[in-house]
Amino acid sequence: MPFVPHTDADISEMLKEIGVGKIEDLFDSIPEEIRMRELDDLPPAASEQEVLADISTLAEQNLPLAGEASFLGGGPMRMYRPAVIQEIIGRTEFITSYTPYQAEISQGLLQAIYEYQTMCSQLLGMEVANASAYDTGTACADALVVVRDNFRGKRRKVLVAGNLHPEIRDVMKTYNEGLELDLVDIPVTDNGRIDGEFLKSNVDKDVAGVFIQYPNRHGVIEDLSDSGLPKVIEAIHEAGSVAVAITNAIACSVLKSPGEVGFDIAVAEGQPLGLPIGFGGPHLGIFAVKGNFMRKIPGRISGKTVDVDGRTGYILTLQAREQHIRRERATSNICTSQALCALAASVYLAYYGKVGLPNLAKKIMGLVQQTKKGIAEKTKCEILHAGVPHFNEFAIKCPVTASEVNERLLEAGIIGGLVLERWGEPSEHMLLGFSDENTIEQIDLLVDVLAQL
Template structure:
């Protein structure tokens, strides 16, 4: 977006047009004590070549997956992104479109969102999907609020190992809503203890939440967890990695009432942590409680297919007290990238990606476990990610590997645990995996 220069004369004219004497008249509600009373501490003005040189210098300090071999995971993954995606989503009708409020001039955008919703329903095995949300963490938090609204209960039980950052977002949501209590189940070998879970749930439980695969990459016993939810009348919420569904059972097939996920692995770059998109799907019984936007197909008076926003339960469309959510965007461009990605790969392609992730991850895990001093943190089956106990602190492994052009993984000490969380995507080659093992053995 180009920078539009406003002169002092322009600003004075705009203020006169709205009946304000000064800029301060526009911010009377901001307390005086928090207003900046001095000039901004900016460095001297630079010429364009100087600015370019400065920015290029700052950029060169960054290390990215484009130049490093990445084994980073924990919620964001270095998957291959077909070049066709950038070409398609860069078209002006997609790239510059804001929001499809006027259906008559937004048919292309609405159709793209409808196609995305349809793909998410097929991938997750659910009846209805919305037009996406901010990210996987907020989608999960919205799912819990939705479950509390439906059941009239205020307790949520986390069945296994949930991504700690997603749990932090959930905690923030519940604190802001003024209700809700989070109860965590005990873990056994990296996954939730089913016997312990049954003791935690009650007629106060609004939802049981499980991440599949979980934060460690381990596979939870989702059938038993779903059964525990049904026994106490709670909703069963599954946060499922979309790539894993190319080989694992879809949440709808094992009884999920709400299934959410982080859509970043579907054709979206890691982008320094965002923007991403939150996948949100539900069973038909709860379609009128779903937050965010929903695009439907209809027919116009001439009998032609058309697309519209439907069941508009956002706070912008109805009375605020009746809204199901105050989510105000749906990350449509990221959702479009996910739809293009799935369209390019197809059912066979997503299965191939998932299969390669699983096979390569297990190959690397076996090789690492054979190195003296290294061991698997858990014996539970896993998908694309696994935790390793290391002979030196994980931070030391990560630092040493940076010098070799490798992002070694996620340091679990950041969440108060020991070990290194290693993720393997379809991008990793046999040579890269073997070199990683060789270098680990030299530490």
């Protein structure tokens, strides 16, 4: 049988050593009345070759974005993945290892995580990052736990941007069933930004934390100038509350980072950093904080130390926060996270590097600027929140339903944007997403098709 090396002779010898006659005898402790009498009716065993053929057939029944002109985003974004990434995350010493409990033989992964923590902290303007959460949604939910525990549960209210990505909001709501905080939405103004005045007048001594996203669900960037968001954060801090940013890691190579703006905690989606969209997972939740929150955060943290001979080495540290030590008093239940995805992100960030990553971000922002200009000048589509800058996405109102527009685009060979009806918005609203896989030619074609509506 595949994956079991035992010969019949091996089994006989082993049973003899154990002192039983047959394998079934080893299961005598299972009460007879619940033992299975016959095998399940499952698909029959098949060879590697047969299974590959079957699964390939399933894969071919899908229409992947690979090789297509696509403007579908809304969170998960198809980006070009440099060849080095698969080569490195496919290394068997990484992929077949467990969480690095035994530091002496896990230096590779521990150091890679340390470097990942550093790169994430640098991008987000923070001082500590953990070794990953499952995705942005659960990272935000983790942040919810941190802000609650920061006040030992005494502050019960949390303000959440009304323009936060709906699925992130949903995950926070689900986790909150256990936390029982009062989640209050911050209203959104016509330009797609949060209502700063509402926020300032509602952040009080009962507010544990404030969650703000930039770029938000419509790709809109909050006013990052000194008189804008930083002032709002000051008000949050005056009330003693914690400011949490949800952001885009690539955008932060160009835009003011959450740390520069004044946030205490920053979470970001790591999927665009070298991970496939993979029909929704595995993705990567980046979670970082300012130093004063270091001992309150969930998840694994790799720290630099020395061995008995004085050599530099790395080890999982600050474990007194974690479930295997503190059980019900832990900061989180997290055990397995997304370590290999974090490794992929590290390789991605090192590959593009200090100059290449901002260039990549600007390239995408440039594509967005050109498309906005083309749509404004040549089409009957209305750009929602036209007066404010966007990162890699923006929303439009089409003269017909967004689904119809997508059908037209598909006829022209383009996979269109996200139909925002999915998020409870009018059926004419569409979110267009851009990545480094898009070309000028694709954008011209997109604008041409939209112009014909």
